[in-house]
Every structure is written in structure tokens, then in C-alpha cells.
Amino acid sequence: MLGLGADRLRADMNRLLAFLFHQGILDEQYLQLQQLQDESSPNFVSEVVNIYFHESEKLLRNLRSLLMDREFSDYKKMGIHLNQFMGSSSSIGAKRVRNVCVAFRAASEQNNRAGCLRALELLEHEYCFLKNKLHELFQIEQQRVLAAGVRYPMQN
Amino acid sequence: MAVEEKMGGSNGEDGGKDWFPLGMRVLAVDDDPICLKVLENLLRKCQYHVTTTNQAITALKMLRENRNKYDLVISDVNMPDMDGFKLLELVGLEMDLPVIMLSAHSDTKLVMKGITHGACDYLLKPVRIEELKNIWQHVVRRKKTDSKDQIKAPNQDKARAGNGEFGQTSTGSSDQKVNKKRKDQSEDEEEEGEDNGHENDDPSTQKKPRVVWSVELHRKFVAAVNQLGLDKAVPKKILDLMNVEGLTRENVASHLQKYRLYLKRLSSVATQQANMAAALGSKDPSYLRMSSLDGFGDFRTLTGPGRLSSASLSSYQPAGMFGRLNSSAALSLRGISSGVIQQGHSQTLNNSINGLGKIQPAVLPANQNQNGTLFQGIPTSIELNQLSQNKSTNHFGEFNRVNDPNVFGVATNFFDARVPGGSSSNSLSTASGNPLLLQANTQQTHTSGSFGNQSSHGVASLNQESFDMGVRGSSNFLDHGRCSENWQGAVQLSSFPSSSLSTSEAFNHEQLPPNNLQENLSWTSSHVSNSPIDLSSSMANSARLDDSRGDMQCQVGLNNNVIQNMGYTAKQQWGDRRHDYNGNLNNSFSRLDSLISASGAMMDQSNAVTSKRTDVSLFSQLSGDAPYVVQHPEGEKSAFDAKLRSNEDYLFEQTKPQSGFSQNNFESLEDIMSSMIKQGQNNETALMDGEFGFDAYPLGSCI
Numbered sequence: 001m002l003g004l005g006a007d008r009l010r011a012d013m014n015r016l017l018a019f020l021f022h023q024g025i026l027d028e029q030y031l032q033l034q035q036l037q038d039e040s041s042p043n044f045v046s047e048v049v050n051i052y053f054h055e056s057e058k059l060l061r062n063l064r065s066l067l068m069d070r071e072f073s074d075y076k077k078m079g080i081h082l083n084q085f086m087g088s089s090s091s092i093g094a095k096r097v098r099n100v101c102v103a104f105r106a107a108s109e110q111n112n113r114a115g116c117l118r119a120l121e122l123l124e125h126e127y128c129f130l131k132n133k134l135h136e137l138f139q140i141e142q143q144r145v146l147a148a149g150v151r152y153p154m155q156n
Numbered sequence: 157m158a159v160e161e162k163m164g165g166s167n168g169e170d171g172g173k174d175w176f177p178l179g180m181r182v183l184a185v186d187d188d189p190i191c192l193k194v195l196e197n198l199l200r201k202c203q204y205h206v207t208t209t210n211q212a213i214t215a216l217k218m219l220r221e222n223r224n225k226y227d228l229v230i231s232d233v234n235m236p237d238m239d240g241f242k243l244l245e246l247v248g249l250e251m252d253l254p255v256i257m258l259s260a261h262s263d264t265k266l267v268m269k270g271i272t273h274g275a276c277d278y279l280l281k282p283v284r285i286e287e288l289k290n291i292w293q294h295v296v297r298r299k300k301t302d303s304k305d306q307i308k309a310p311n312q313d314k315a316r317a318g319n320g321e322f323g324q325t326s327t328g329s330s331d332q333k334v335n336k337k338r339k340d341q342s343e344d345e346e347e348e349g350e351d352n353g354h355e356n357d358d359p360s361t362q363k364k365p366r367v368v369w370s371v372e373l374h375r376k377f378v379a380a381v382n383q384l385g386l387d388k389a390v391p392k393k394i395l396d397l398m399n400v401e402g403l404t405r406e407n408v409a410s411h412l413q414k415y416r417l418y419l420k421r422l423s424s425v426a427t428q429q430a431n432m433a434a435a436l437g438s439k440d441p442s443y444l445r446m447s448s449l450d451g452f453g454d455f456r457t458l459t460g461p462g463r464l465s466s467a468s469l470s471s472y473q474p475a476g477m478f479g480r481l482n483s484s485a486a487l488s489l490r491g492i493s494s495g496v497i498q499q500g501h502s503q504t505l506n507n508s509i510n511g512l513g514k515i516q517p518a519v520l521p522a523n524q525n526q527n528g529t530l531f532q533g534i535p536t537s538i539e540l541n542q543l544s545q546n547k548s549t550n551h552f553g554e555f556n557r558v559n560d561p562n563v564f565g566v567a568t569n570f571f572d573a574r575v576p577g578g579s580s581s582n583s584l585s586t587a588s589g590n591p592l593l594l595q596a597n598t599q600q601t602h603t604s605g606s607f608g609n610q611s612s613h614g615v616a617s618l619n620q621e622s623f624d625m626g627v628r629g630s631s632n633f634l635d636h637g638r639c640s641e642n643w644q645g646a647v648q649l650s651s652f653p654s655s656s657l658s659t660s661e662a663f664n665h666e667q668l669p670p671n672n673l674q675e676n677l678s679w680t681s682s683h684v685s686n687s688p689i690d691l692s693s694s695m696a697n698s699a700r701l702d703d704s705r706g707d708m709q710c711q712v713g714l715n716n717n718v719i720q721n722m723g724y725t726a727k728q729q730w731g732d733r734r735h736d737y738n739g740n741l742n743n744s745f746s747r748l749d750s751l752i753s754a755s756g757a758m759m760d761q762s763n764a765v766t767s768k769r770t771d772v773s774l775f776s777q778l779s780g781d782a783p784y785v786v787q788h789p790e791g792e793k794s795a796f797d798a799k800l801r802s803n804e805d806y807l808f809e810q811t812k813p814q815s816g817f818s819q820n821n822f823e824s825l826e827d828i829m830s831s832m833i834k835q836g837q838n839n840e841t842a843l844m845d846g847e848f849g850f851d852a853y854p855l856g857s858c859i
């Protein structure tokens with residue numbers, strides 16, 4: 001019965017993944033991350049993603065504080081933050097987030113503050129969504145591992 | 157980990173060289189920890205030995221400590237402590253190590269800057285493992301140019317001559333005559349090695365302008381050779397006969413050598429074709445014809461992809477051919493074509509299919525190929541004609557010599573008429589030649605196999621000529637040869653991957669209109685790339701597979717889409733309204749902000765509902781209103797509104813409650829907006845907190 005749960009959880013996970021891919025939230029790079037996970041680094045994906053969350057929130061805070069500043073003028077600094085955000089997002093396969101970063105960068109290159117603000121909001125929005133989804137994914141994965149693990153002792 | 161230690165064990169001055177590129181020692185520098193971690197793991201997966209640091213200064217220190225500990229440096233462009241380009245310069249100057257730049261930005265100016273500062277390569281994030289698998293070439297290249305510089309001065313000619321000779325022996329082992337000729341020539345003249353066609357031995361100092369063997373030129377060449385007779389064709393005489401300005405004897409000599417090799421390949425292929433026909437024991441003329449034509453078509457693979465002009469293919473009418481194929485022939489055809497597909501060249505598939513059609517005379521003259529490669533495709537069927545006409549079956553060696561002159565002569569003719577004629581006589585030859593052919597079967601593939609090996613080995617040194625493709629094409633034939641021995645009929649075809657089968661099936665059933673190359677290629681590639689598309693679509697499909705939970709999933713999807721749309725349209729609306737209400741930027745974005753967070757919250761909620769995790773605490777925190785949890789969204793909009801309402805409450809509770817904001821019953825976005833406008837301008841920071849509060853929330857709720 002627990003085995004059944006594990007299968008169902010795996011199906012859930014696959015469905016969620018498929019959905020994320022279909023919606024363009026994740027791309028193949030995420031798959032590559034999964035492939036890098038093996039016996040020598042069993043929690044690779046979750047480790048990387050957690051670092052990503054940590055860094056991204058820092059970056060988003062920085063970006064927002066920059067933009068909120070009344071005397072904001074340092075687009076270059078913003079560009080640096082943005083560049084890092086873009087790099088890390090693309091490295092984990094967060095396609096939509098990265099696309100918003102591209103738009104954000106375009107606005108910042110034109111010194112368009114309003115555009116930057118809009119882009120920042122969109123960025124935060126996309127990031128939130130991604131984070132929730134990935135959390136969900138990890139949760140299912142955890143549960144699945146648990147369910148699959150418990151099965152075996154019962155067979156004995 | 158074990159791999160890493162092993163690599164570490166073999167570390168040192170010549171560490172890992174035996175297994176190179178495994179164990180290549182890479183130093184990776186990037187201030188972004190995510191990219192660094194991913195890069196590190198990717199490199200480990202390529203079995204390199206990786207050291208990482210997130211500071212350029214540290215990297216320099218490590219390099220200065222011991223330059224010999226590393227083979228390659230990969231560095232990000234934007235780093236806080238030092239500019240990536242500066243690091244690049246320093247490493248190049250001090251340590252002369254190859255450096256690869258890495259960036260999320262693909263700006264041309266940056267790439268140019270990288271190159272001018274001496275970067276070996278410029279990679280874009282996200283880095284893929286395929287790209288990393290190749291980076292070792294930069295190390296090798298650097299080493300090679302270093303060593304070349306060293307030997308350059310003293311014995312240039314000697315090295316070149318040596319290279320030329322070496323090149324000769326490797327390619328010409330099957331062609332003693334050519335070998336000897338080359339040796340004579342090298343003894344005769346001092347200079348050699350430039351235009352032998354062994355490009356990888358190209359000495360960097362002298363570079364003669366490369367001769368382009370155009371169709372016209374090749375035609376002249378072939379005519380000259382025919383006139384002289386292949387055995388007697390000497391470069392000098394050929395050159396005289398051709399009477400072309402600017403052509404050197406060396407050019408002709410190398411071209412002659414290639415031509416001879418090519419002919420050898422042809423003969424072996426022709427015999428393979430005959431073998432297949434024999435193996436099948438089919439006396440069906442249409443089949444034979446098909447096979448001969450298919451051989452022709454496959455020879456198009458020899459010409460190399462991308463070299464066929466559209467004109468050459470435009471007049472093919474394969475439809476007629478297909479109509480006449482019986483089932484077994486069709487199957488075997490499919491087999492061949494799928495075998496060709498298997499090689500992974502979309503163009504080869506294209507070519508082979510096109511080769512099945514009638515070949516129009518007009519085609520060949522219109523061919524704009526360099527190297528006159530198309531000509532090379534012709535002789536196959538002609539050779540089979542020769543086979544039938546001579547009624548000689550077991551004379552493969554003889555076949556070469558006897559037929560070669562004819563082949564050359566015919567090469568300039570076009571054979572619309574020949575093909576059917578050839579086929580009918582082919583059937584005769586089959587009948588008579590079957591037993592002999594069958595006997596010679598294994599022998600055939602042997603020699604052809606060995607020849608194929610030789611040629612591929614030798615020609616490996618001919619990098620940029622069309623014969624490269626030819627060699628690979630001939631390796632196709634090796635496969636075919638093997639297949640032919642096993643063939644019993646359609647059964648064997650099951651071994652081919654289904655994707656390729658379906659592709660070729662598509663070809664069979666469809667009348668190929670006289671397309672140009674472009675269309676065919678694109679269509680082919682779209683077919684060949686079917687599998688990935690199928691994968692993604694099947695993934696998407698599986699997403700839509702439903703049980704009750706699936707419904708929820710769809711709904712979530714829908715909701716999300718709704719939200720997305722709402723997000724965008726709302727933005728637009730607010731963009732407009734901004735002017736209406738007040739030009740206050742902050743206000744507008746605060747609205748956006750809250751709504752987006754609200755929608756985000758809503759999505760979260762819907763997710764919660766979807767996965768049937770009634771995490772009530774989650775929801776109640778968000779809404780402060782428990783009943784909403786259980787509520788199933790009846791209609792999207794109403795659910796959305798309901799949740800939005802609750803979210804609004806949450807947000808506004810969190811933020812400083814402005815001017816007695818009361819819980820209105822929003823029925824539309826307009827109402828929401830208007831209510832938010834009433835909030836005034838002090839919401840900014842509050843909302844920010846609220847928003848981040850929202851953000852932080854999932855952290856707490858999840859794991």
C-alpha cells in the first residue's frame with residue numbers, strides 16, 4: 001500500500017515537472033541538473049536550488065532597494081546584480097525568470113526607471129511562482145523517497 | 157569522488173596525459189555560487205579534475221603558486237574583486253594557460269573584448285555539458301602550436317616532406333602505384349606537402365592558395381584522365397591536357413590521388429550493391445534498379461551534405477519509381493534509407509530518397525558543386541551497367557580496371573535512358589551472375605570492408621575535402637554490407653530504430669514533389685527531429701492525463717494562465733489608469749505589487765488545494781478566513797475573486813491599515829484597483845514588507 005503511494009507520488013512529480021516544462025517555467029538545463037545528481041552527490045539538485053533561492057532573494061532585495069531609492073541613478077550597479085541573477089537563473093533552468101531578466105536588462109540599459117520597476121515586479125512574481133513550484137516538487141520527492149523507503153522493511 | 161581521487165593520483169606534470177582529456181586539470185572561477193557549483197559538477201561529469209574558487213584574486217594566487225598544476229582556466233567575466241578580462245590577461249601573460257571566458261551576457265562587444273584579450277573561447281551561461289566536453293581542444297591546440305614553433309626553424313622542409321610522405325603511406329597503402337608516383341615526384345621536386353590535401357599537416361608558414369575543384373575543372377580533369385587512360389594518367393600529362401592556368405602539377409597530383417581512391421571506393425560499393433541484390437535473390441528488375449539507384453543516391457552522401465545545389469535535386473521525380481516498387485523492394489529501400497538516416501545526416505536521407513528518382517540529364521550540368529563531386533555519384537549505376545554488359549561477375553579486381561575507363565568516359569554523359577536500360581540488363585546479369593555473386597559474397601564484403609577501413613583511415617587526413625563525407629558514406633556501406641548478409645527480408649528492418657523507420661515511411665508514402673534542397677532539408681530535419689518534439693508533446697500530454705487530481709491540475713494551469721493574463725493586462729490597465737488617477741509611480745506599482753502578490757498567493761492556495769494538502773494554517777494565514785479552504789472553485793473567476801478577496805485582506809492586514817480600508821466585496825479588478833488607490837502613497841514600504849512577508853511565508857510552510 002505504501003508502495004502504491006510512492007508510485008502515485010512519482011506520478012505527481014512527473015506531472016508537475018511536465019507542467020513546469022510545458023509552461024516554460026523550467027527548461028532542459030534543469031534536466032541537466034537532475035542528471036548530475038548521482039550517488040556521489042545525491043542531493044545535488046536541492047542543494048543547488050536552495051543556494052539559488054538564497055542568492056536570488058538577496059539579489060531581489062538589492063534590486064528593489066536600488067530602485068526604491070529616490071535618487072536612484074546607478075544603473076550599472078543594478079546591471080551587475082541583474083547579470084548575476086540572470087546567470088544563476090539560467091544555470092538552474094529557470095527559463096521564465098531568465099526571460100524577465102532579459103527584459104529588465106533592456107530597460108536598465110535604456111535607463112528606463114519605470115520599465116525597470118515593472119520588470120522588477122514581474123521578476124518577483126515569476127520568482128515567487130518558481131519557488132513555490134520547486135518547493136512543491138521537492139516535497140513530493142521527499143515524500144516519495146520516504147514512501148519508497150518504508151516499503152522494504154515491510155516486505156521482510 | 158572515487159574518480160576524482162584517481163585523477164588526483166595521476167596528477168602532476170604529465171598528470172592525466174595518458175588518459176587525456178580525462179583528468180585534465182581545470183581551475184574554475186566565478187563569484188556566483190550557483191554557477192560555480194553547477195560548473196564544477198558538470199566538469200566532474202566530464203571527468204576533469206576541478207578546482208574552484210569564487211575570487212579572482214585567489215585564483216591568481218593559486219596559479220602563481222604552481223602554474224603546472226593546471227591545464228585550463230575557466231573564468232566568469234563579471235566578478236566583484238577583479239574584472240574577468242584583467243584576470244584573463246594576467247593569466248595569459250604570466251602563465252600562458254588557455255583561458256575560457258564565461259558570461260550570462262552575449263554582447264558582441266564583450267565577446268570581442270574577450271578575444272582581443274586572448275581568450276580561447278567564450279561560453280554563454282547556461283553552460284551545457286556538450287560544450288564542456290570539447291574544451292580540452294584548447295589545451296591540445298596550445299601545446300601543438302608551441303611544439304610546432306619549436307621545430308619550425310631548423311628543418312622546415314624536412315618536416316613537411318616527412319609529413320607528406322607520412323600522409324602518403326597512410327592513405328596510399330592500397331594504391332601502390334600512387335604511392336610510388338608520389339615518391340617519385342617528391343624526389344623530383346623539392347617542394348611538396350602544401351597541397352597534398354593533408355590539411356592537418358599544414359605547415360603554418362607557407363600557405364598556397366587552395367585550388368577549388370569546380371565542376372568545370374573536374375570535368376576537364378576527368379576528360380584528360382580518360383584520354384590518357386587511368387593507368388597511364390600522370391599529373392604532368394593531365395595538366396598539359398587540361399591546359400588550365402594557374403593549376404600546378406601538385407594540385408593535379410593530389411586530385412588524381414583522391415580520384416583514384418574514390419574510384420576504388422566506388423568499385424567496392426558497387427560490389428556491395430550487387431551483393432545485396434544477390435543476397436535477396438530478387439530478380440525483380442525494379443528492385444535492382446532501385447538498388448542501383450539507391451547506390452547512386454547513397455553516393456550522394458559521398459558528396460557531402462550541403463554541397464548539392466537545389467538545382468541538382470529539383471528535377472527528381474521519385475514518385476514514378478515508388479509506384480513500381482514491390483513490397484519487398486520497398487521494404488529494403490526503407491531499410492537502406494533508414495540505415496542511411498541512422499548515420500545521422502539528414503541530408504543523406506534526403507539524398508538517398510532523391511536518388512531513387514529518375515535522374516534527369518539536366519541536373520548534372522546545373523550542378524554548382526565544388527570539386528565536381530556530383531560526378532562521382534554517377535558512375536555507380538554505370539558500373540552496374542558495366543557489370544551486366546560485361547556479363548562478368550566474379551571479377552572485382554578486374555572490374556576496377558576494365559570498367560574504369562568506361563566509367564570516366566561515361567561520367568560526362570547523363571543517363572536518363574541508361575538507367576532503365578541498365579536495369580533490364582541488370583536483371584539478366586542477376587540471373588546469370590547470382591551464384592557467382594553469392595559465392596563471392598563474403599569475400600566481397602571482406603575486401604570492401606578492409607578497403608573501407610583503409611580508406612577511412614587514410615582519408616582521415618583529408619580534412620576538408622568532400623571525400624571525407626565520402627568515406628563516412630562508405631562506412632554507411634559497410635553497414636549495409638553487413639546488413640545484406642543477414643537480410644532475410646523485412647524482418648531485419650525491425651532492428652532499425654522506429655523513428656527512422658517512420659521517417660522513411662513518410663517518405664515512401666508521400667509523393668516527393670520536385671522540391672529544392674532547402675525544403676527537403678528542412679522537412680527532413682523536422683522529421684528527424686521528431687523525437688524530441690514528440691517527447692515534449694508527450695510530456696505535455698501526460699500533464700493533461702486526468703484523474704480527479706488531474707482536473708485540479710488543469711484548473712491550476714488555467715488559473716495560472718488566468719493570473720498570468722491578469723498580471724499582464726492588469727499592468728496595462730494600471731499603466732493607463734496611472735494617468736487617470738494620479739501620476740504617482742509608486743502608487744501604480746504598489747497596486748501591481750499587491751495584486752501580483754495576491755495572485756501569487758492565490759496560486760499558492762490553488763496549489764495547496766490541488767495537491768489536496770489542506771494545510772489550513774497556510775491558507776488561514778493568507779486569508780484569515782478559514783472557510784475558503786474547503787471551498788471548491790466553482791467557476792474560475794468566482795474562485796479567483798474569492799481568493800483574491802481573502803488575499804487582499806491578508807495583505808492589507810499586514811500593511812498599515814490605511815484610512816479605514818474596509819473589506820469591500822470586489823467583483824472586478826476595477827473595484828480592487830480603486831480600493832487600492834484609496835490606500836494612498838504610504839503603502840510602498842509596507843507593501844514591500846507585505847510582499848516579502850509573503851515570500852518568506854512559503855519558506856516557513858514548506859520543508
